[in-house]
Amino acid sequence: xxxxxxxxxxxxxxxLDGSYDQLxxxxxxxxxxxxxxxxxxxxxxxxxxxxxxxxxxxxxxxxELSTVCHRPEGLEQLQEQTKFTRKELQVLYRxxxxxxxxxxxxxxxxxxxxxxxxxxxxxxxxxxxxxxxFDTNHDGSVSFEDFVAGLSVILRGTIDDRLNWAxxxxxxxxxxxxxKEEMLDIMKSIYDMMGKYTYPALxxxxxxxxVESFFQKMDRNKDGVVTIEEFIESCQKDENxxxxxxxxxxxx
Amino acid sequence: MAAGVxxxxxxxxAAAIGxxxxxxxxxxxxxxxxxxxxxxxIILNVSGRRFQTWRTTLERYPDTLLxxxxxxxxxxxxxxxxxFDRDPEVFRCVLNFYRTGKLHYPRYECISAYDDELAFxxxxxxxxxxxxxxxxxxxxxxxxxxxxxDNDSENNQESLPSLSFRQTxxxxxxxxxxxxxxxxxxxxxxxxxxxxxxxxxxxxxxxGTVPGNKELPCGERYAVAFFCLDTACVMIFTVEYLxxxxxxPSRYRFIRSVMSIIDVVxxxxxxxxxxxxxxxxxxxxxxxxxxxxxxxxxxxSRHSQGLxxxxxxxKSCASELGFLLFSLTMAIIIFATVMFYAxxxxxxxxxxxxxxxxxxxxxxxxxxxxxxxxxxxxxxxxFGSICSLSGVLVIALPVPVIVSNFxxxxxxxxxxxxxxxxxxxxxxxxxxxxxxxxxxYLHSKxxxxxxxxxxxxxxxxxxxxxxxxxxxxxxxxxxxxCLEKTTNHEFIDEQMFEQNCMESSMQNYPSTRSPSLSSxxxxxxxxxxxxxxxxxxxxxxNLPATRLRSMQELSTIHIQGSEQPSLTTSRSSLNLxxxxxxxxxxxxxxxxxxxxxxxxxxxxxxxxxxxxxxSSPGSTTNIPPxxxxxxxxxxx
Numbered sequence: 051x052x053x054x055x056x057x058x059x060x061x062x063x064x065x066l067d068g069s070y071d072q073l074x075x076x077x078x079x080x081x082x083x084x085x086x087x088x089x090x091x092x093x094x095x096x097x098x099x100x101x102x103x104x105x106x107x108x109x110x111x112x113x114e115l116s117t118v119c120h121r122p123e124g125l126e127q128l129q130e131q132t133k134f135t136r137k138e139l140q141v142l143y144r145x146x147x148x149x150x151x152x153x154x155x156x157x158x159x160x161x162x163x164x165x166x167x168x169x170x171x172x173x174x175x176x177x178x179x180x181x182x183x184f185d186t187n188h189d190g191s192v193s194f195e196d197f198v199a200g201l202s203v204i205l206r207g208t209i210d211d212r213l214n215w216a217x218x219x220x221x222x223x224x225x226x227x228x229x230k231e232e233m234l235d236i237m238k239s240i241y242d243m244m245g246k247y248t249y250p251a252l253x254x255x256x257x258x259x260x261v262e263s264f265f266q267k268m269d270r271n272k273d274g275v276v277t278i279e280e281f282i283e284s285c286q287k288d289e290n291x292x293x294x295x296x297x298x299x300x301x302x
Numbered sequence: 303m304a305a306g307v308x309x310x311x312x313x314x315x316a317a318a319i320g321x322x323x324x325x326x327x328x329x330x331x332x333x334x335x336x337x338x339x340x341x342x343x344i345i346l347n348v349s350g351r352r353f354q355t356w357r358t359t360l361e362r363y364p365d366t367l368l369x370x371x372x373x374x375x376x377x378x379x380x381x382x383x384x385x386f387d388r389d390p391e392v393f394r395c396v397l398n399f400y401r402t403g404k405l406h407y408p409r410y411e412c413i414s415a416y417d418d419e420l421a422f423x424x425x426x427x428x429x430x431x432x433x434x435x436x437x438x439x440x441x442x443x444x445x446x447x448x449x450x451x452d453n454d455s456e457n458n459q460e461s462l463p464s465l466s467f468r469q470t471x472x473x474x475x476x477x478x479x480x481x482x483x484x485x486x487x488x489x490x491x492x493x494x495x496x497x498x499x500x501x502x503x504x505x506x507x508x509x510g511t512v513p514g515n516k517e518l519p520c521g522e523r524y525a526v527a528f529f530c531l532d533t534a535c536v537m538i539f540t541v542e543y544l545x546x547x548x549x550x551p552s553r554y555r556f557i558r559s560v561m562s563i564i565d566v567v568x569x570x571x572x573x574x575x576x577x578x579x580x581x582x583x584x585x586x587x588x589x590x591x592x593x594x595x596x597x598x599x600x601x602x603s604r605h606s607q608g609l610x611x612x613x614x615x616x617k618s619c620a621s622e623l624g625f626l627l628f629s630l631t632m633a634i635i636i637f638a639t640v641m642f643y644a645x646x647x648x649x650x651x652x653x654x655x656x657x658x659x660x661x662x663x664x665x666x667x668x669x670x671x672x673x674x675x676x677x678x679x680x681x682x683x684x685f686g687s688i689c690s691l692s693g694v695l696v697i698a699l700p701v702p703v704i705v706s707n708f709x710x711x712x713x714x715x716x717x718x719x720x721x722x723x724x725x726x727x728x729x730x731x732x733x734x735x736x737x738x739x740x741x742x743y744l745h746s747k748x749x750x751x752x753x754x755x756x757x758x759x760x761x762x763x764x765x766x767x768x769x770x771x772x773x774x775x776x777x778x779x780x781x782x783x784c785l786e787k788t789t790n791h792e793f794i795d796e797q798m799f800e801q802n803c804m805e806s807s808m809q810n811y812p813s814t815r816s817p818s819l820s821s822x823x824x825x826x827x828x829x830x831x832x833x834x835x836x837x838x839x840x841x842x843x844n845l846p847a848t849r850l851r852s853m854q855e856l857s858t859i860h861i862q863g864s865e866q867p868s869l870t871t872s873r874s875s876l877n878l879x880x881x882x883x884x885x886x887x888x889x890x891x892x893x894x895x896x897x898x899x900x901x902x903x904x905x906x907x908x909x910x911x912x913x914x915x916x917s918s919p920g921s922t923t924n925i926p927p928x929x930x931x932x933x934x935x936x937x938x
Contacts, residue, residue: 148309219320291323
């Protein structure tokens with residue numbers, strides 16, 4: 051029951067600067083055939099006869115014009131794979147489909163949806179990181195399965211699962227270590243979401259200082275990187291973090 | 303936050319997991335979801351068509367009717383659904399707004415109906431999506447113009463007595479149909495404009511020779527006659543201009559307006575000519591100035607609406623005209639240059655310079671083709687043909703824009719005129735409807751009273767007079783009746799009223815009765831007001847005052863204990879109750895007003911004449927038993 055993913059061959063904007071042939075609606079083919087066809091158009095005698103040679107190409111091209119449409123696996127399978135109930139999955143899917151009728155979210159869409167929740171700041175960077183975390187197979191799009199799998203871990207998983215997921219989010223290059231640069235990027239993206247108008251006013255060094263304190267706490271062996279074990283260990287020792295992880299129990 | 307993404311809020315909250323490990327301070331408590339009920343489907347029954355949606359969909363916009371608790375007022379317990387007695391077509395758009403967050407305006411829908419529906423559901427029309435917003439605004443503007451038009455013409459119809467002389471004059475100038483004098487003025491000025499223009503034209507026609515073997519134009523032959531004509535016209539124009547200047551509400555604005563400038567330009571040459579006669583140096587300039595007299599023809603635009611529309615169109619198409627001019631100029635210069643160089647070689651060529659070629663290019667591009675300049679070389683001919691082909695194209699392009707603008711403005715004017723013409727019919731319709739309802743009341747009152755009388759007299763044969771009225775009607779009539787009782791006056795219709803006025807003024811008697819003494823127990827006011835005959839009712843006219851006065855002069859004798867001052871309180875000056883049709887349920891038999899002595903009651907009273915036959919048997923049966931109690935006194 052895998053959905054058929056058909057490639058989008060045409061971008062949405064069809065500009066009229068000659069980049070597509072208005073007669074047949076095809077994308078431009080800089081071939082002799084097209085030039086000849088255009089020249090023949092001017093002559094009144096050679097009307098319809100000139101076209102049949104091009105028609106078979108146009109028929110094929112039409113199939114490529116439709117957009118991608120992705121359907122998720124059945125409800126039962128999703129129920130097995132995730133820890134959501136049937137009703138919760140239904141509600142989630144309805145919301146998902148409403149915003150993404152094609153069945154998948156691409157990065158742009160993702161960023162746009164996420165930015166609606168943070169009107170004051172710029173959440174695009176953090177949204178990118180989130181996207182990469184949700185997009186487990188790294189194919190550039192988040193399907194409903196990916197979406198629901200991620201949510202299942204965050205909202206219904208154990209604390210360790212959640213911490214794992216957070217580590218995965220921070221580890222931008224997925225090499226198993228969080229470096230200071232990666233952490234700095236994440237921190238900057240979080241501070242970006244605050245925007246300009248904050249109290250007290252945001253200083254340039256605030257993210258860096260925050261990263262320093264983070265590494266102070268997390269990096270046990272002071273080797274400049276945080277591994278997954280260090281991370282989980284340190285988090286489990288921290289009261290605040292453990293309590294905040296429990297906030298996610300009641301989101302849905 | 304858009305409604306659609308509200309469904310993604312759980313996701314956004316889940317994504318906050320990325321902040322938790324880096325946070326230094328504890329997180330605040332999450333809000334508890336107290337009534338965590340499952341999302342349920344609710345049924346919205348709109349005029350029989352059932353719509354279903356999730357409750358949360360509607361709750362996305364809590365400040366509308368459907369999103370708030372206001373919809374509980376429409377909940378139908380029996381069917382467990384929300385019932386709205388409204389248009390289901392528009393409801394479709396409204397519900398889609400909740401679903402998608404975008405409000406659309408369907409083109410086939412009437413704008414006022416749509417606005418009413420939106421107002422009912424508590425949705426502001428400003429949130430209409432961009433796709434439909436322009437259409438909505440256009441329609442709304444048209445509607446507003448129509449309403450304003452109506453209001454304007456309404457205001458014009460009303461005769462505001464507070465208009466000063468100056469204002470009346472200005473109105474007369476602007477709208478010649480307001481009074482006959484204005485119309486006369488309008489036609490006179492139009493006539494003189496025509497005379498003036500014709501004079502200017504005929505002046506230059508050669509008529510006959512003078513012995514000096516020179517052909518003279520008429521202007522010089524009959525110089526005196528033409529001068530007199532010119533003077534007369536200029537007199538009229540000057541007077542007109544000064545009157546307009548006097549009457550204008552804003553003189554400064556009037557002076558700056560186009561029409562006034564035309565007026566001034568039309569009459570200036572004459573005065574300048576008067577001042578500068580016989581001055582040889584400037585007579586040349588003076589002759590040129592006479593050209594400006596032709597501007598008098600533009601004064602016709604006050605008289606012709608089409609001309610005004612044309613002028614307005616040209617003004618509004620200024621950019622298209624500018625483009626036309628610009629492209630023509632470009633093409634002319636290009637082709638003139640080309641032609642000049644092409645024809646340079648040929649001998650005795652008329653294309654002596656590029657500016658000289660301009661003339662050829664213009665004539666060719668506009669397809670005039672005078673033939674005074676023709677290319678002789680082959681290259682020149684080729685380029686000449688290209689020039690004429692392109693000329694057609696360049697000119698044909700902006701013209702449809704101008705034409706469509708003109709057409710649009712012209713039709714707008716037509717529509718306004720049509721509305722004005724239909725306005726009379728519309729008002730008549732409204733009036734008929736109004737009088738219809740009041741007539742219904744009076745009719746039912748008559749019949750109702752008659753029925754009561756008949757009941758009391760016990761005559762069964764007139765029961766067919768009963769007119770069945772609906773509950774609403776009867777309640778409405780009862781309401782009007784209560785008003786009558788409150789004010790102690792009665793409703794009658796126009797004809798009755800006028801007849802009463804006429805009759806009373808003719809007879810010069812105050813033939814009234816004061817039914818205002820309802821406070822008096824023994825008086826028959828209550829039953830007087832319940833007469834089957836209509837009584838006159840004077841709402842706001844000045845008539846009662848004068849009649850009251852006249853009545854008081856001619857003293858009316860009141861019979862049996864009623865007071866004189868009652869006259870003032872009664873609107874009874876036109877209560878022609880000459881026919882004393884008293885109901886048998888009148889216990890007292892006192893009459894308190896003077897009555898015209900009329901020998902045969904039913905015949906002479908206007909009510910009697912218009913009285914439908916059914917009631918007369920009723921009335922006549924009533925008279926005899928009470929006749930003895932009535933004292934008819936002449937008030938002379």
